[in-house]
Amino acid sequence: MSATRHLAAIAVALALVSASCSAALAQKKYDTGASDTEIKIGNIMPYSGAASAYGVIGKTEDAYFRKINAEGGINGRKITFISYDDAYTPPKTVEQARKLVESDEVLLIFNSLGTPPNSAIQKYMNQKKVPQLFVATGATKWNDPKEFPWTMGWQPNYQSESIIYAKYILKNKPDAKIAVLYQNDDYGKDYLKGFKDGLGSKAASMIVAEDSYEVTEPTIDSHIVRLKATGADVFFNITTPKFAAQAIKKNNELGWHPLHFLNNVSSSIGSVIKPAGFEAAQGIISSQYLKDPTDPQWKTDKGMIAWNEFLDKYYPDANRADASVMYAYTVAQGLEHVLRACGDNLTRENIMKQAASIRDLELDGLLPGIKVNTSATDFAPLSQLQLMRFKGETWDRFGDILSGDVGG
Structure with missing residues (x-):
């Protein structure tokens, strides 16, 4: 017994x-692209062409993944980062996406840049059920989990940003007469829609003039003259850098000094404010969600110290005044968080599940109080911004961290 x-x-x-x-x-x-030892990540960047300045994003991400590998990888797996040039041309983007998915057999495509390039591959990526994760564009269309469950944005979208400006106006200048200048494409219309949604029922009475321009126009001076003639005392400047500088300069020449809101894609001091003239830009309001590496207030900040140490070791040639370097570092940390959360379940489905389950994630490059949040019905990881006003020769942040949730 x-x-x-x-x-x-x-x-x-x-x-x-x-x-x-x-x-x-x-x-x-x-799934394809993952194993006990490796995680293959694809990326598409404009390393050449008119938008080649953004290529620094891909270079920074490559450096960050080298850092991860040197520190032991993600759950013991090393990252293979494959990044191709599309020169910001959608047909080339399609070609490179197919190569990454069908030939290189990556697990996902991460942070590819630009609205037209990502639009060109969105249906393909969703048909193939391959994550198109944290795309590098602020278009609102990336937050559509019902129709495109394999595509997710990253940065605050254009509508979220303009909703925040609208909220500020309603609170601080409720009797405003608003003039809007916008680029006549999806980018400009996205901002305009969010702005009107933010103003709500008062949009029709508060907006006294809307004027659009084409990117092929050499100058927007005539548009500024027309908008000034309306008597508007608030100006929403929805323009890309070249035209933003023209608008700021022309406003000053005409002696038109409305409360001026400038979309944050054109808030660069180097490429917009300085060419327009510091004096002409005084008092302009814009917004930000990342720490400014040139701002001395962050000198002893733990996250900024880590960022500088990373660059010292893995990307010493980086231009630390380029906001794109901070952007790339931050979004790469976001992907690292998702991959670590996946554990040993490195399927494409679980990657999207973890990406859609982020709660109050704080990252080194985000302003204090701004956190990453997602859900199965919300594919907009960042929707918070802080307003800033141009003063002297720099931006001065003010007020609380604000949310511009689309539809909320």
């Missing part, structure tokens, strides 16, 4: 060991 019990105990123990081993094996799940 004792021997029988002993054999039974051994049998039970073996069964438990077998079950444990099976469970351990079952916990490891991989």
Whole structure:
């Protein structure tokens, strides 16, 4: 009887060991592009062409993943980062996306840049059920989990930003007469829609003039003259850098000094404010969600110290005054968070599940109080901004962290 019990105990123990081993094996799940030792990540950037300045984003991300690998990888797996040039031309983007998915067999495509390029591959990525994760564009269209469950944005979208400006106006200048200048494309119309949504029922009465320009126009001076003639005392400047500088300069020449809101894609001091003239830009309001590396207030900030140490070791040639470097560092940290959360379940489905389950994530480059949040019905990781006013020769942040949730 004792021997029988002993054999039974051994049998039970073996069964438990077998079950444990099976469970351990079952916990490891991989799709194409992942294994016990590797995670393949694809990326598409304009390393050449008119938008080549953004290529620094891909270079920074490559450096960050080298840092991760040097520190042991993600859950023991090394990252293989494959980044191709599309020169910001959608047909080339399609070609490179196909190469990454079908030839290189990446697990996902991460942070590819630009609205037209990402639009060109969105249907393909969703048909293939390959994550198109944290796209580098502020278009609102990336937050559509019902129609495009494999595509997710990252930065605060254009509508969120303009909703914040609208809220500020309603609170601080409720009797405003607003003139809007916008670029006549999806980018400009996205901002305009958010602005009107933010103003709500008062949009029709508060907006006294809307004027659009084409990117092919050499100057927008005539548009500024027309808008000034309306008597508007608030100006929403929805323009890309070249035209933003023209508008600021022309406003000053005409002696038109409305409360001026400038979309944050054109808030660069180097490419917009300085060419327009510091004096002409005084008092302009814009917004930000990332720490400004040139601002001395962050000198002793823990996150900024980590950023500088990273660049010292892995990307010493980086231009630390370029906001794109901070942007790339921050979004790469976001991907690292998602991949670590996946554990040993590195399927494409679980990547999207984890990306859609982020709660109050704080990252080194984000302003204090701004956190990453997503859900199964909200694919907009960042929707908070802080307003800033141009003063002297720099931006001065003010007020609380504000939310511009679309539809909320």
